[in-house]
Amino acid sequence: MTYRILLSILLGVLFISSSSYAQSLAEGGQFDSFFGIEEWLTSGDAGWQISFPYTDADSGGNGSGRIESELRFRHINGPVTIIHASGALGPEWRLDASIGFGTISGGRGTDTDRDYPSAGGVIVFSESTQDIAGDISRYAIDLSYRKTYPDRNRSPWAVMLGFLHYEDSLAITNGVQTISKPGWWWDPYSNPPLGPFSGLHSTYDFSWSVVKVGASYQYSSSSGVSLSGALSAYPFVNYQGEGYWNLRGMTFTHKATTGFGYEAVFEIEFPLTDTAELSAGYRYFHLKAENGTDTTYFSGVYGGAANLDFAEVTRQGAYAGLLFRF
Numbered sequence: 580m581t582y583r584i585l586l587s588i589l590l591g592v593l594f595i596s597s598s599s600y601a602q603s604l605a606e607g608g609q610f611d612s613f614f615g616i617e618e619w620l621t622s623g624d625a626g627w628q629i630s631f632p633y634t635d636a637d638s639g640g641n642g643s644g645r646i647e648s649e650l651r652f653r654h655i656n657g658p659v660t661i662i663h664a665s666g667a668l669g670p671e672w673r674l675d676a677s678i679g680f681g682t683i684s685g686g687r688g689t690d691t692d693r694d695y696p697s698a699g700g701v702i703v704f705s706e707s708t709q710d711i712a713g714d715i716s717r718y719a720i721d722l723s724y725r726k727t728y729p730d731r732n733r734s735p736w737a738v739m740l741g742f743l744h745y746e747d748s749l750a751i752t753n754g755v756q757t758i759s760k761p762g763w764w765w766d767p768y769s770n771p772p773l774g775p776f777s778g779l780h781s782t783y784d785f786s787w788s789v790v791k792v793g794a795s796y797q798y799s800s801s802s803g804v805s806l807s808g809a810l811s812a813y814p815f816v817n818y819q820g821e822g823y824w825n826l827r828g829m830t831f832t833h834k835a836t837t838g839f840g841y842e843a844v845f846e847i848e849f850p851l852t853d854t855a856e857l858s859a860g861y862r863y864f865h866l867k868a869e870n871g872t873d874t875t876y877f878s879g880v881y882g883g884a885a886n887l888d889f890a891e892v893t894r895q896g897a898y899a900g901l902l903f904r905f
Contacts, residue, residue, distance in 0.1 A: 611667040617900030619659040619862060621715075623683070625747060625785060626651040627820060627833065627890035629873040631883075644696040647888070650783070652711050652749060655686035659715050659894075663902075670727045675741075679717040686711030688751055705771075706758035709779065713749040715894075721791065735798060739811065741791040745866065746784060747892060754779040754826075776826075783822040785892055787866050789813040789840055803850040813840030818868035818890055828878045833887045835871025840864075848902070856902040867891040 628649040659681035667673050688709040694702045721741030726734040755775045793811030820833030846860030871887030 611905075613663070613665050613902055613904045615663045615858075615900055615902035617661040617663065617858070617898050619661060619679070619681075619896055619898040621657060621659055621681070621894045621896040623655040623657070623686075623715075623747070623892065623894040624651075624653050625655060625749075625890075625892040628888040629833075629885045630888050631885040644694060647693045647695070649691045649693070651689045651691075652747075652783075653687050653689075655683045655711055655713070655747065655749070657681045657683040657715060659717070661717075661898075661900075663900075671724055673723045673725070675719075675721045675723065677717075677719050679715070681715040683711065683713040683715060683747070683749070686713075686749075688749075702760070703758055704760040705756075707754050707756045707771075707776075709751045709755075710753040711749055711751060713747060715747055717743065717745045719743040719791075723795070735796050737795045737797075739791065739793040739795065739809075741793075741811075743787070743789050743791055743813070745787045745789075745892075748784045749782060751781040751783065752779055779826060781822070781824045781826070784820060785890065786819045786821070787840075787868075787892075788817040789866065790815040791842075793842075805848045807844075807846045807848070809842075809844045811842040813842070813866060816840065816866065816868050818866075818871065820887075820890055829875060829882070830879075831873055831875040833871055833873055833890060835868035835887055835890065837870045838866065838868035840866035854904050856904070857899070858902055859897070859899045861895075861897050863893075863895040865891070865893045 626649065628647060630645055630647045632643055632645050634643050659679050661677050661679035663675065663677045665673060665675040688711045690705075690707045690709070691703060692705040694704055696702065719741060721739050723737045723739045725737040728734070753775070756771050756773050759771055759773055791811050791813055793809055795807060795809035797805055797807040799805040816836065816838030818833070818835040818838060822831050822833075823829070824831075842862065842864045844860060844862045846858055849857045851857055868890045869888070871890070873885040873887045875882040875885070
């Protein structure tokens with residue numbers, strides 16, 4: 580929390596030092612730029628799944644089946660501090676940039692391995708739970724257009740085009756085996772004893788680079804209070820995941836270029852002074868990648884490839900911030 584307090588103090592100093600200049604702009608009714616800080620109190624969930632086919636003739640059968648391995652990371656909650664800056668590129672165009680960072684604590688993970696044999700049905704042959712902590716980071720840049728009419732009034736609607744890079748870096752510890760079934764020939768680790776197991780200190784990093792298209796609407800009252808909402812879609816996704824399972828000496832990479840995402844934001848702004856505003860709102864954010872590839876290495880030696888069926892993350896929560904116009 581210390582860095583957040585320092586950032587708030589810095590913003591206050593910048594606001595005070597620029598107040599005379601900002602007041603002169605306010606008298607002329609023109610604010611071309613703003614700078615602000617926002618605290619987003621998020622709850623989060625994420626997960627991924629890989630799968631691969633097998634021929635169970637190798638174990639005495641005469642057909643083919645499929646193995647799935649799914650990891651779920653729930654309650655990966657944490658506050659995210661987002662710093663915004665924006666500048667006008669003319670009467671109708673605006674460029675916005677932001678950077679955010681935060682911490683994750685108190686998360687719970689579940690690692691589930693399933694067999695879909697040729698005879699039908701599904702067998703969960705291994706499951707374990709873990710504690711999850713880590714870090715959140717994001718940066719974004721958006722170009723928006725809002726039409727200005729001949730009477731100098733501006734449209735309440737704006738359209739946006741932008742780019743977002745988002746990451747969750749997870750640390751996985753304190754494993755507990757909850758399901759363990761013997762006799763699965765393809766995995767020498769498929770029959771661990773039930774209960775806690777020591778030494779787990781693995782990692783997984785979600786990394787998303789996505790293109791954004793969206794629209795927003797803003798209503799401003801005569802008292803200066805304004806309401807706004809924005810809906811954005813992420814139709815082009817480039818996803819990469821990197822993991823390290825220390826108990827097996829296993830590293831793996833995930834890649835996918837097929838997927839989608841969306842984001843919805845609602846916000847209310849209250850004027851504090853002629854140049855400062857208090858904002859509060861709610862943001863819902865979701866990304867999903869599909870039909871990718873998994874490549875696995877054991878102690879640096881190529882161990883094989885599998886299908887990345889999906890990877891996804893959802894983060895949502897209320898936020899509040901300060902905005903300084905100049």
